[in-house]
Amino acid sequence: MREFTELCLSTAKRLGCAYADIRIIRREQQSLALKSGNVESIANGLDAGFGVRVLKNGAWGFASSRTLTGRKVEEITALAVRIAEASARVKERDVVLEPLPKVEAYLPADCRIDPFHVPLEEKIQFLTQVDDKVRAVPGVTISRATLDFWKERKIFASSEGSFIEQHKVESGGGLEAYAVGENDMQIRSFPNSMGGNVRALGYEFIATLGLLENAERIGQEAVSLLTAKPCPSGEIDIILDSSQLGLQIHESCGHPTELDRVLGTEASYAGTSFMMPDLLGKLQYGSKHVTIYADATIPGGLGTFAYDDEGFPAQSADLVKEGLKEGLFVSYLTSRETAAALGLKNSAAMRADGWGRMPIIRMTNISIRPGTIPFEELIADTEHGLYLITNKSWSIDDKRLNFQFGTEIAYEIEGGKLGAPVKNATYTGMTPQFWNSCDAVADENSWFLWGLTNCGKGQPPQSMHVGHGASPARFRNVQVGVKK
Amino acid sequence: MKRDEILSILKQALAASQADQAEAVLTVQDEQLTRFANSIIHQNTSQEDATLTVRLVVDQRIGIATTNRLDPEEVVKTVRLAAEIARLSPKNSEFKSLPGPQAILPAPAGAYVGRTARYSPEERAEGVAKLVGKLKGHPVKASGAFSTSVYKLGVVNSLGVEAYTEATRASLSTVLLSPTSAGYADRHGTSAAAIDVEAVAEEALERTLRAQDPQLTEVKEMEAVFLPYAVAEMLDYLGYMGLGALSYQEKRSFMSDAMGQPVAAEGISIWDDGLHPEGWIVPFDFEGQPKEKVALIENGVAMGVVYDSFTANLEGKRSTGHALPQPNGFGPLPLNMVMAPGNATIEEMIADTEDGVLVTRLWYVRPVHPKLTLITGMTRDGTFKIDHGRITAPLCNLRFTSSILGALKEAQLIGFERKLQAGFFGGNLVPALKVRAFTFNGQTTY
Known part of the structure; x- marks a missing residue:
């Protein structure tokens, strides 16, 4: 591949670029879905190509192609340069990048069993067992079981002399049970909605998901929801399960700390942020129980890598910190350009959705540190409330302040004990008030790492795989249900 | 990639299949997008891609494989992979058949605009500059995207379906930000030249100014x-x-x-x-x-x-x-x-x-x-x-x-x-x- 990277970088240099990089990516995907005893789809996919990013006349240009030949590399590099020249017609100042030492590295995947080497028969047999078990529950109208695998080889080379080859394997799976009644439809998923759970690990991860062990219970829960109480409306104490808290972190802390949003460069689509630079080190984002950190080095995380898509080494840093002052907003997710703009240390969060997209700031693994109270004691310590489990709907304003989430199921908590199931549960609030109402985070025994594969951002659209670790946590006096 | 080349690749895929039924779909995309924020162009991209999807049916068993590499060896490899998946899949008892051919009306004139297919980075930058220029003297910054794209789609199957179409798309959208407000406007169509940049700017500006405080x-x-x-x-x-x-x-x-x-x-x-x-x-x-x-x-x-x-x-x-x-x-x-x-x-x-x-x-x-x-x-x-x-x-x-x-x-x-x-x-x-x-x-x- 060196012949292509060198051709690209020498072409960019000849055409007067101040900086250039090229990413050559090959990504394989396999997805299996069984539904109600039939195959919904079994598919393999291959997606390969390269993308060239250049800085010319102080502005960016990016061009990409699926066709990797020497002639095409020269053509696409020249197109990227022409695009940069066009960008420079509408600029105010030159792009400045934070300095970066040259890197040469080869990083193999963290994978014990390559999922693409596991026979298809074995995967189908496993999914059939799971699907059958869900569907065997009386009242379940639709059962579904899925497995998804990705394998990626990514080469990055830059005009600063870096050449990095990284490999990654991701594996995941989940199950769903639907129960349909008159004017009602309820769903339960396991271990999470939107495809279950995914880690940057090999096929060995699938056995740890517990799909077979939980299939019957999840089916029963879906059916029970048809006759469950509706969600009450009012202010109440709530406990979020680990997966829902992971999504809460994603939407209300991960996104607003992306420095590109803060600087306005995502205003046209994803929006901006309420966490502006004048609040850095001053905003009491959460209570003393809230420490949220970005860590691109967690083993198995979907936001884990050795180098980001600018060739910057992976970082770990607190976004919301305890210590100096608890619950304080202390840092951003950044790129070389945005970090330089604010004079910050780069947190290396530039990631692109494949070869055809320009890297933008994305979450890595954004997690909350566990507290000290065991989960069972957290429930026992709650007099009256709701325990909300597994996300069903999620919505937040374009500065990431006003949010409303719904979960697939909730349970009443009365006198420190879990009670009856509740359906169509929703909760809503404003981000800083909500996080400041957190008065307990469960301990490390219930801390769990989740993988999300559908984080959307950017124009043209990019879908990113990110990670979130969380224990269940309690929030006081939160509005649940829809206040009319 | 032209129509004949697209249909030729699709027919190669059909010819490589020994399944009961076979379907091959090829989408070709050439997408250009100029993105602006804070009234400057900050991201400016181009992508050329194509995806071949092969769906094979063997005794109600279905296999699907996709690839964006279209050389003859890869096409055959993709067909073989789909066949292997079909062979190993359980039957889908609800599957009856792929569809047969039906008469397709030709796309009306105007679905594909050659001028839009050739729209240049300089022309998109000019459009952005014109939009930003309309805001002079107002306390607003512009963000948005100006995109032009070409899509081509070919579908064939072993029951005689053979269809091809091509189209262009052009979109300009903007969010204007004042210190206390935001305003949106967009226009979409098949012709980039027909997009009224000034109208987009004026509509969004009026809304942004009216939405202040x-x-x-x-x-x-x-x-x-x-x-x-x-x-x-x-x-x-x-x-x-x-x-x-x-x-x-x-x-x-x-x-x-x-x-x-x-x-x-x-x-x-x-x-x-x-x-x-x-x-x-x-x-x-x-x-x-x-x-x-x-x-x-x-x-x-x-x-x-x-x-x-x-x-x-x-x-x-x-x-x-x-x-x-x-x-x-x-x-x-x-x-x-x-x-x-x-x-x-x-x-x-x-x-x-x-x-x-x-x-x-x-x-x-x-x-x-x-x-x-x-x-x-x-x-x-x-x-x-x-x-x-x-x-x-x-x-x-x-x-x-x-x-x-x-x-x-x-x-x-x-x-x-x-x-x-x-x-x-x-x-x-x-x-x-x-x-x-x-x-x-x-x-x-x-």
Whole structure:
């Protein structure tokens, strides 16, 4: 591949670029879905190509192609340069990048069993067992079981002399049970909605998901929801399960700390942020129980890598910190350009959705540190409330302040004990008030790492795989249900 | 890549198959997007890509494989992979057959505009510069995207289907930001040259300036006037949640229990029409079946849903031409919805509102209860208080949790002008709507 990277970088240099990089990516995907005893789809996919990013006349240009030949590399590099020249017609100042030492590295995947080497028969047999078990529950109208695998080889080379080859394997799976009644439809998923759970690990991860062990219970829960109480409306104490808290972190802390949003460069689509630079080190984002950190080095995380898509080494840093002052907003997710703009240390969060997209700031693994109270004691310590489990709907304003989430199921908590199931549960609030109402985070025994594969951002659209670790946590006096 | 080359690759794939039935689909995309923010161009991209999807059927066993490498060896390899998957798959007892050939109307002139296909980075930059130039002297910064694209689609199958189409797309959208407000405008079509950059700038600027210093309001159920931007978003979610045959057959759709029944106000008629001359023209679907005009809701009555060959075969019907790319767990969806116009202007809708809001745009809409078409989301980029028939103040963005069908049932006035809006994968042609009651249950601080 060196012949292509060198051709690209020498072409960019000849055409007067101040900086250039090229990413050559090959990504394989396999997805299996069984539904109600039939195959919904079994598919393999291959997606390969390269993308060239250049800085010319102080502005960016990016061009990409699926066709990797020497002639095409020269053509696409020249197109990227022409695009940069066009960008420079509408600029105010030159792009400045934070300095970066040259890197040469080869990083193999963290994978014990390559999922693409596991026979298809074995995967189908496993999914059939799971699907059958869900569907065997009386009242379940639709059962579904899925497995998804990705394998990626990514080469990055830059005009600063870096050449990095990284490999990654991701594996995941989940199950769903639907129960349909008159004017009602309820769903339960396991271990999470939107495809279950995914880690940057090999096929060995699938056995740890517990799909077979939980299939019957999840089916029963879906059916029970048809006759469950509706969600009450009012202010109440709530406990979020680990997966829902992971999504809460994603939407209300991960996104607003992306420095590109803060600087306005995502205003046209994803929006901006309420966490502006004048609040850095001053905003009491959460209570003393809230420490949220970005860590691109967690083993198995979907936001884990050795180098980001600018060739910057992976970082770990607190976004919301305890210590100096608890619950304080202390840092951003950044790129070389945005970090330089604010004079910050780069947190290396530039990631692109494949070869055809320009890297933008994305979450890595954004997690909350566990507290000290065991989960069972957290429930026992709650007099009256709701325990909300597994996300069903999620919505937040374009500065990431006003949010409303719904979960697939909730349970009443009365006198420190879990009670009856509740359906169509929703909760809503404003981000800083909500996080400041957190008065307990469960301990490390219930801390769990989740993988999300559908984080959307950017124009043209990019879908990113990110990670979130969380224990269940309690929030006081939160509005649940829809206040009319 | 030209038509003959695309069909040649597809036929190579068919020739390599020994399956009972075979289908090959090739999509070719050449996409250019110039993105701006803070009134400068900050991202500027180009991508050329193509995807071959092979679906093989062996004794009701189906295998799917895709690739974006199109050399002859890779095409054969992809066919063999699909065959191997089919061989190992359990039977799908509900699968009857791939569809046979149907007559496809040619795409009307104007679906492909050569000038748009050749639109240059310099021309897009010029468009952005013109938009930014219109803002001089005003306290606003522009963000947005100006994109031009070429799409080509070829579909063949072993039953004789052979279809090819090509189209161009051009879009300009902008969000203008002042220190206390935001305003949105966009235009879409098949011709980049036909996009009125100045009109986009003027519309967004007027909205941004008018939206400055927004106020908090009492959140409650109230009247609402929705501009076409917001109506198109509602239709997208209505289609996703309930206007495809799969959700209908699985009884997850509101249509499952309502066919032939009134579900909306009498003035509401919605069709899916891939050949509408004002829409984004799509003559056939990803199975090479012609796009039929399907009545979804007519005069307020639930009339039908859209089908692909799989869901149509389950009911002994013919596909309406709404298959999505494989692999597909969503089933068929309406992607080119057209809502019948009414006779009201937006000014008349405002004048008819006693106590309500004018909503420009919806943001982060998500289903809360799909069967009830209950959604939540925020208003964005221009929300205004209407009091006694007049706009009296800009408002902070509002959260809503309300039913789409509920809004359509409560529709009192329908706009006579319609606008083409980009949707999930297609485009919806919709008017503005004034509804009697919509539930707002929260608000933000800006």
